[in-house]
Amino acid sequence: MPAAIRVAGLHKSYGATPAVVDLSFAVEQGEFLGFLGPNGAGKTTTIRILTGIIRPDAGDVTVGGFTLDQREAIARMIGVVPESRGFYDWMTASEYLEFFARVYNHRESGRSSLVGSLLEAVDLTRSRDIRVGAFSRGMKQRLGLARALVNQPQILFLDEPTLGLDPQGQQDIRNLLRTLNAGGTTVFLSSHLLSEVAELCSRIAVIDRGRLVGEGTIDDLRRKAGLKPNWRVRVMGDLRALESAPFAGQVIDRTGTPPQAELLVLGDLADANRLLDELRARRLEVVKLTADNQDLEDIFMALTRRQQAETSPGSKGIEGARASAPGNRREGRGGASE
Amino acid sequence: MIRLIWSKEVRAELYTWKSVLWLLTASLVFSFTSYLLLTNKELTLLDQTELLWLLSQIIVGTALLIVTIDASSIITAELEQHTAESLFVAPIRLTDMVVGKLLAALTLWGALFVVAVPYMVVTSAGTRLTLAFLAYVALLGTIGITAMILLTFGVALLFRSSKNTLTTTLIILLGLIAPALFSSTLKTSSVAQIFSRINPVDNIFAALDNVLVDYQLSLVRNGQFLLPLVAFLLLALVFMVFAARRFERKGLVGSEG
Numbered sequence: 056m057p058a059a060i061r062v063a064g065l066h067k068s069y070g071a072t073p074a075v076v077d078l079s080f081a082v083e084q085g086e087f088l089g090f091l092g093p094n095g096a097g098k099t100t101t102i103r104i105l106t107g108i109i110r111p112d113a114g115d116v117t118v119g120g121f122t123l124d125q126r127e128a129i130a131r132m133i134g135v136v137p138e139s140r141g142f143y144d145w146m147t148a149s150e151y152l153e154f155f156a157r158v159y160n161h162r163e164s165g166r167s168s169l170v171g172s173l174l175e176a177v178d179l180t181r182s183r184d185i186r187v188g189a190f191s192r193g194m195k196q197r198l199g200l201a202r203a204l205v206n207q208p209q210i211l212f213l214d215e216p217t218l219g220l221d222p223q224g225q226q227d228i229r230n231l232l233r234t235l236n237a238g239g240t241t242v243f244l245s246s247h248l249l250s251e252v253a254e255l256c257s258r259i260a261v262i263d264r265g266r267l268v269g270e271g272t273i274d275d276l277r278r279k280a281g282l283k284p285n286w287r288v289r290v291m292g293d294l295r296a297l298e299s300a301p302f303a304g305q306v307i308d309r310t311g312t313p314p315q316a317e318l319l320v321l322g323d324l325a326d327a328n329r330l331l332d333e334l335r336a337r338r339l340e341v342v343k344l345t346a347d348n349q350d351l352e353d354i355f356m357a358l359t360r361r362q363q364a365e366t367s368p369g370s371k372g373i374e375g376a377r378a379s380a381p382g383n384r385r386e387g388r389g390g391a392s393e
Numbered sequence: 394m395i396r397l398i399w400s401k402e403v404r405a406e407l408y409t410w411k412s413v414l415w416l417l418t419a420s421l422v423f424s425f426t427s428y429l430l431l432t433n434k435e436l437t438l439l440d441q442t443e444l445l446w447l448l449s450q451i452i453v454g455t456a457l458l459i460v461t462i463d464a465s466s467i468i469t470a471e472l473e474q475h476t477a478e479s480l481f482v483a484p485i486r487l488t489d490m491v492v493g494k495l496l497a498a499l500t501l502w503g504a505l506f507v508v509a510v511p512y513m514v515v516t517s518a519g520t521r522l523t524l525a526f527l528a529y530v531a532l533l534g535t536i537g538i539t540a541m542i543l544l545t546f547g548v549a550l551l552f553r554s555s556k557n558t559l560t561t562t563l564i565i566l567l568g569l570i571a572p573a574l575f576s577s578t579l580k581t582s583s584v585a586q587i588f589s590r591i592n593p594v595d596n597i598f599a600a601l602d603n604v605l606v607d608y609q610l611s612l613v614r615n616g617q618f619l620l621p622l623v624a625f626l627l628l629a630l631v632f633m634v635f636a637a638r639r640f641e642r643k644g645l646v647g648s649e650g
Binding site for chain 2: 103106107108109110127130131133135137139140141142143145154155157158159199202206
């Protein structure tokens with residue numbers, strides 16, 4: 056089965072400023088890829104190249120098996136929620152979707168039901184006859200997503216799709232994206248909301264200054280960043296036993312009746328098990344052990360800071376950057392108190 | 394696809410009342426001119442055919458101005474209001490978009506012409522020139538206005554800004570219309586005569602003069618004026634194609650990353 060998106064040696068500059076540098080990655084069919092990067096990293100440029108909006112300076116790109124020269128063929132199989140979202144404010148929501156349904160040559164007989172189902176999917180049915188100009192930002196966001204789905208795309212490109220939505224709206228859109236992906240749609244999601252990416256994506260690509268700095272699952276990225284997973288251990292019992300323990304500095308919370316303490320452990324499973332043994336030896340009862348997967352921000356910061364350290368003049372190199380990575384700072388905090 | 398873009402543009406013009414205001418303005422200009430031509434003591438001393446020629450100049454000049462202003466924002470609005478990206482990720486070719494918008498701008502010219510018809514019929518009553526008057530204003534106006542629209546679209550695709558496009562095309566239009574309004578005594582030098590021969594607006598006015606004042610109704614007898622006009626149309630088309638190719642090469646939306 057050919058990859059849904061294949062990018063090899065992609066380059067794009069704006070004048071003397073490189074936007075994308077030797078970017079290579081692939082997205083398999085049915086995959087949900089998160090595309091992360093700081094502002095100006097080249098995310099939007101990459102999406103614009105992949106969707107045929109701008110031409111690359113060099114590199115091989117195929118989308119759905121088509122090269123970028125076959126723009127129309129690509130356009131028929133992709134749906135895009137672009138970064139810049141303009142709407143024909145004078146159209147109503149249903150007129151707007153109907154216009155794009157006609158662009159994709161949907162037959163008149165099925166057009167109305169298609170528009171109805173799309174409006175329902177993004178919860179805009181009640182606003183179907185309201186001019187888009189009167190829509191809130193969140194409503195426009197939903198309408199943009201509905202437009203991207205008009206042609207039932209095989210590949211969906213989303214540039215910050217939940218920007219401006221309230222928490223409920225964000226969750227609705229995420230559920231819709233999950234359903235689409237479960238139905239076989241390949242999703243390419245660029246977002247600044249790391250929790251959103253961690254929640255939705257099966258794989259993540261991190262780009263910084265136009266270069267790919269990491270790619271894989273969260274565990275893959277964590278390893279690449281040189282970070283260790285976080286474990287949260289909740290214990291109860293005579294908490295005075297913690298005070299003399301070498302891991303006293305890892306206590307991050309004390310609450311509850313009877314009193315409980317929460318410890319944060321950075322390390323692999325063996326490190327967590329070692330701590331559990333020591334806790335039990337101090338007659339403390341382990342109530343809960345959880346892997347803390349909300350550390351994508353640390354991984355992201357470590358990967359992008361390392362890239363900055365590698366590319367900036369007079370850099371301290373990878374080790375210097377690692378030392379300043381937030382995850383390792385936290386590790387250092389723990390170590391200092393030991 | 395062209396029809397779809399055309400209908401979208403026409404609906405946008407109607408929804409925003411822009412076209413309606415332009416038509417109202419044109420109607421006021423034509424009414425005022427016709428009233429003056431028919432009632433002003435000095436002007437009524439002119440031969441009726443001279444009056445028709447003056448009115449035809451007003452109609453074509455006004456239409457050129459209005460359609461150029463309208464066309465200057467018809468493409469750039471998609472870029473400035475960020476609707477272009479949504480269009481170009483759909484299977485819409487730039488050619489379809491440009492032709493659809495060209496037809497929309499020509500529809501405004503069509504509407505302006507329809508508004509002008511009663512004035513042309515009334516002022517030409519009794520001259521047996523009514524049909525020729527209508528036909529030549531339609532023909533020459535369509536060629537000249539199509540050329541100006543293509544030129545405007547080319548500038549818009551190069552500049553990607555309505556303000557710059559409007560300023561540039563208005564300067565070009567002024568540079569073409571103003572010398573055409575000079576009397577022939579101001580066009581005695583060879584440079585002025587050469588410019589007058591190639592100036593499309595000059596040729597439109599000269600052809601109308603030939604038809605309405607000198608009764609030279611056949612197309613062949615007006616070929617000397619039509620040929621430079623058609624050449625200008627072809628030049629504008631070539632310029633627009635060049636600008637469109639450059640636009641596609643540089644990317645369909647802005648260069649910010």
